[in-house]
Amino acid sequence: MSGLASASGAPNPWLTAAAWRGLFRDRPMIPLLGLLAVLVVISDLVRPGIVSPEWVSVILRAAVLLAILAGCQTLTMLTGGIDLSVGAVASMSGFVVASFAAGAGTPTGIVVALVAAALAGFVTGIGVGVFRVHPLIMTLGMSFVILGLANVWQLQSVVTSTGVPPAFRWLGSQAFADVVPFSLLVFLPVAGLILVALKLTGYGRLLYAIGDNPVAARLSGARSWQVLVVLYVVSALLAAVAGFLYSGYTNVASVTLVDSAVLPSVAAAVIGGTSILGGRGGYGGTIVGTLILTVISSLLSSLGYPEAVRQILFGTIIVAVAAAYTRVTGEA
Amino acid sequence: MTLITTDLLLEATGISKTYGAVVALRSASLAVRPGEVHALMGANGAGKSTLLKILTGAVRPDEGTITVRGRQRTVHSPAEARRGGIVSVYQEPALIPDLDIRSNLRLTETPVEPFRHWLGELGMEDLDLSSMARRVPLASLRIIDLARALAIEPDVLMLDEITAALPANLTERVLEVVGRQRGGDRSVIFISHRMIEIAAVCDRATVLREGKTVGVVDVTQGSEERIVELMLGQIVEDMAAIAERTAGSPKASGSTPRLTARGLSSGTKLHDVSFDIQPGEVLGVVALEGQGQDELFDILAGSERPAGGELLVDGSPVSFRHPADAIRAGLVYVAADRAEALLMQRSVRENIALPLTTRIRHWGLIDLAAEGHTVQAAVARLQIDARAGGEVRRLSGGNQQKVTIARWVAGGVHTMLCFDPTRGIDIRTKQQIYLLLRDLAEAGAAVLLYTSELKEVQLVCDRAIVIFGGRVVAEIGVADADEPALLRAAYNLRVDAPMPEDVAGEAVAGVVAAAQESTDAGAERGLPVSDG
Numbered sequence: 109m110s111g112l113a114s115a116s117g118a119p120n121p122w123l124t125a126a127a128w129r130g131l132f133r134d135r136p137m138i139p140l141l142g143l144l145a146v147l148v149v150i151s152d153l154v155r156p157g158i159v160s161p162e163w164v165s166v167i168l169r170a171a172v173l174l175a176i177l178a179g180c181q182t183l184t185m186l187t188g189g190i191d192l193s194v195g196a197v198a199s200m201s202g203f204v205v206a207s208f209a210a211g212a213g214t215p216t217g218i219v220v221a222l223v224a225a226a227l228a229g230f231v232t233g234i235g236v237g238v239f240r241v242h243p244l245i246m247t248l249g250m251s252f253v254i255l256g257l258a259n260v261w262q263l264q265s266v267v268t269s270t271g272v273p274p275a276f277r278w279l280g281s282q283a284f285a286d287v288v289p290f291s292l293l294v295f296l297p298v299a300g301l302i303l304v305a306l307k308l309t310g311y312g313r314l315l316y317a318i319g320d321n322p323v324a325a326r327l328s329g330a331r332s333w334q335v336l337v338v339l340y341v342v343s344a345l346l347a348a349v350a351g352f353l354y355s356g357y358t359n360v361a362s363v364t365l366v367d368s369a370v371l372p373s374v375a376a377a378v379i380g381g382t383s384i385l386g387g388r389g390g391y392g393g394t395i396v397g398t399l400i401l402t403v404i405s406s407l408l409s410s411l412g413y414p415e416a417v418r419q420i421l422f423g424t425i426i427v428a429v430a431a432a433y434t435r436v437t438g439e440a
Numbered sequence: 441m442t443l444i445t446t447d448l449l450l451e452a453t454g455i456s457k458t459y460g461a462v463v464a465l466r467s468a469s470l471a472v473r474p475g476e477v478h479a480l481m482g483a484n485g486a487g488k489s490t491l492l493k494i495l496t497g498a499v500r501p502d503e504g505t506i507t508v509r510g511r512q513r514t515v516h517s518p519a520e521a522r523r524g525g526i527v528s529v530y531q532e533p534a535l536i537p538d539l540d541i542r543s544n545l546r547l548t549e550t551p552v553e554p555f556r557h558w559l560g561e562l563g564m565e566d567l568d569l570s571s572m573a574r575r576v577p578l579a580s581l582r583i584i585d586l587a588r589a590l591a592i593e594p595d596v597l598m599l600d601e602i603t604a605a606l607p608a609n610l611t612e613r614v615l616e617v618v619g620r621q622r623g624g625d626r627s628v629i630f631i632s633h634r635m636i637e638i639a640a641v642c643d644r645a646t647v648l649r650e651g652k653t654v655g656v657v658d659v660t661q662g663s664e665e666r667i668v669e670l671m672l673g674q675i676v677e678d679m680a681a682i683a684e685r686t687a688g689s690p691k692a693s694g695s696t697p698r699l700t701a702r703g704l705s706s707g708t709k710l711h712d713v714s715f716d717i718q719p720g721e722v723l724g725v726v727a728l729e730g731q732g733q734d735e736l737f738d739i740l741a742g743s744e745r746p747a748g749g750e751l752l753v754d755g756s757p758v759s760f761r762h763p764a765d766a767i768r769a770g771l772v773y774v775a776a777d778r779a780e781a782l783l784m785q786r787s788v789r790e791n792i793a794l795p796l797t798t799r800i801r802h803w804g805l806i807d808l809a810a811e812g813h814t815v816q817a818a819v820a821r822l823q824i825d826a827r828a829g830g831e832v833r834r835l836s837g838g839n840q841q842k843v844t845i846a847r848w849v850a851g852g853v854h855t856m857l858c859f860d861p862t863r864g865i866d867i868r869t870k871q872q873i874y875l876l877l878r879d880l881a882e883a884g885a886a887v888l889l890y891t892s893e894l895k896e897v898q899l900v901c902d903r904a905i906v907i908f909g910g911r912v913v914a915e916i917g918v919a920d921a922d923e924p925a926l927l928r929a930a931y932n933l934r935v936d937a938p939m940p941e942d943v944a945g946e947a948v949a950g951v952v953a954a955a956q957e958s959t960d961a962g963a964e965r966g967l968p969v970s971d972g
């Protein structure tokens with residue numbers, strides 16, 4: 109609103125760069141949704157007729173997976189941290205459930221995977237919150253530890269060929285009437301919880317406070333280690349849920365399945381307007397950022413370039429969008 | 441004398457700048473003649489800093505023109521302004537901490553020989569150029585900044601609070617050097633909150649209020665009153681009323697002290713500090729820089745643990761492991777450094793409500809209506825201008841300081857620890873803070889107030905303790921706590937010893953006299969002089 113107010117004195121407020129900039133700064137969702145719309149239109153221009161309910165369904169199924177991992181990044185980045193262990197935790201969780209499916213059963217597998225993920229998150233949280241290890245180092249280190257443990261588990265229990273439980277396959281890759289993905293059944297409550305937690309709870313306020321100014325948060329009586337331990341446990345649990353969906357989506361159980369999604373999940377949060385330095389951002393932007401990345405990736409596939417070219421373009425576009433976005437919405 | 445009005449060195453007219461909903465400058469103007477030291481005055485938030493930043497190209501104005509020696513200029517960056525002969529020394533040292541002084545000079549393409557010359561003039565010829573900037577004390581850094589700016593011989597040199605962090609002897613040298621810039625064809629724009637310095641070295645003063653230029657005053661005998669009047673827009677409300685309330689407020693005596701410190705010590709900085717505060721009392725703490733007051737407040741606020749000693753709240757011993765413990769015991773801390781206390785990117789509301797959600801049982805859903813009421817009451821009580829409340833960093837310094845206090849007032853105050861809460865804020869906000877502290881005390885709170893402005897002690901405190909070398913060296917009642925007495929005690933001097941500030945005062949008087957002579961000499965040579 110203040111963007112509009114600031115321009116009210118100018119002769120033609122809607123045409124001044126400052127007015128646009130003010131609007132974007134106060135309502136960062138507007139440029140993001142605009143970019144998403146432009147990308148959808150380009151997709152349709154490149155391959156006319158491609159944009160259809162089925163296309164939307166395909167995009168959503170892929171986006172939901174990334175959006176949950178990007179949720180981990182959003183929450184941790186708000187405190188000035190990052191969670192690079194989401195790939196390892198997610199892969200491990202999917203793999204553990206698959207290894208239990210044939211024997212002790214899927215529910216047991218899910219419980220074991222969630223407990224393992226929570227333990228990993230707890231250790232990360234203690235490292236970051238109590239021993240003040242930088243989150244980047246701590247979570248990167250944890251991802252290697254988890255990978256190692258998952259490998260040990262892999263040697264102990266040889267997974268049968270059809271390890272991924274049917275329920276996960278249904279949830280991850282099927283859609284109601286072939287249009288509305290069932291994974292939304294998991295994603296919508298998760299997204300709702302994150303949005304409410306950030307906007308309306310004391311805990312959400314503390315995430316922003318610690319990221320904005322840890323000294324001020326401490327002087328106001330916040331014990332940041334409590335907040336951080338809970339944060340990294342929650343992040344690991346979210347990653348585990350994403351891991352279940354990934355294994356269902358791909359019908360693969362592997363200890364490195366989700367690794368390639370880690371950096372896109374960070375990129376989605378950054379494009380969505382969450383500051384990597386902490387204190388600024390939210391999950392709404394991250395969801396749109398995830399959709400943008402997914403559409404770009406699908407657009408690049410539909411162009412039929414070789415994999416190498418796609419990767420180069422994908423990386424370049426992420427950097428360009430993030431740079432442009434921070435320029436437009438940053439403080440003048 | 442018509443020469444004077446046409447031959448301006450720097451002229452800025454109709455400068456406007458808005459940040460979001462906040463108008464920083466509305467049609468401000470500034471005209472600087474060659475050879476003058478020009479003061480730029482104004483309360484906090486009046487727009488001084490913004491105007492300086494616009495002149496140096498760090499900020500682009502929305503409207504307005506800047507002419508240098510009659511030619512219109514659009515300055516896009518500080519580097520460009522520098523090439524155009526406009527150089528600024530900002531409030532914070534502008535040296536890269538991890539480089540040595542020589543490398544820092546190379547970064548700004550400063551010639552070393554003139555730099556050395558000016559260092560000598562400023563009384564620091566023995567500086568080792570190969571020392572790391574981070575190892576050099578703050579006061580010396582300010583001198584280095586100044587020498588660096590002087591070395592490139594700028595047409596217009598802008599000094600923003602250059603003397604704020606300097607001890608008296610260096611202040612004197614700086615004023616002397618600045619005074620010597622007069623009469624040539626170069627000019628200095630001088631910002632300072634200290635009226636005595638303005639009187640000592642400045643020829644004219646431009647006064648800003650709420651982003652507008654409200655007057656240009658020739659600095660002569662007695663012009664201080666006029667400047668203050670212009671700055672505030674109306675006659676200063678009578679501070680004496682506050683002092684009277686202080687004197688008249690009834691003191692609880694004989695009851696259990698709200699807070700008792702017994703033999704507190706910490707490292708090498710604090711040895712055996714004892715005092716107590718009664719409910720309803722404002723206890724002043726007076727000390728020179730670095731006498732242990734920082735450590736004392738850190739201990740009381742729960743940030744540090746004392747090496748020895750005992751702390752009692754309402755008669756029962758307490759021990760703090762974290763600020764949260766202190767807050768639970770009712771000790772709330774208002775830091776001097778707003779950057780330390782505020783969430784700059786968050787809203788006024790979130791900043792004020794922050795202490796309400798820190799405990800685990802308040803991590804759940806927030807009662808938004810109740811929180812809104814609490815915050816609104818605190819905002820109203822402190823008269824915070826929250827129009828730009830979406831992000832605290834967009835507020836003026838005074839309003840930011842009020843937010844740091846409002847945070848605690850919102851929850852009701854038991855014991856408030858204020859560490860120099862009025863540092864660098866304007867006189868109107870200061871008054872509001874004094875009144876608030878008195879109100880809190882009257883409502884039964886205990887207030888511990890460290891202040892670097894000695895005259896505040898008599899205005900707001902009931903009693904003052906003086907700390908020197910980590911020990912309480914004096915306790916002075918409000919009636920005797922005038923500035924000379926406090927200063928004498930702060931230097932741990934006997935009553936009959938000569939006053940250090942008299943020495944400094946004489947030095948300043950000397951500069952005034954010398955400056956006066958040079959102005960007279962200038963007039964004889966037909967150089968432009970202010971015409972009144």
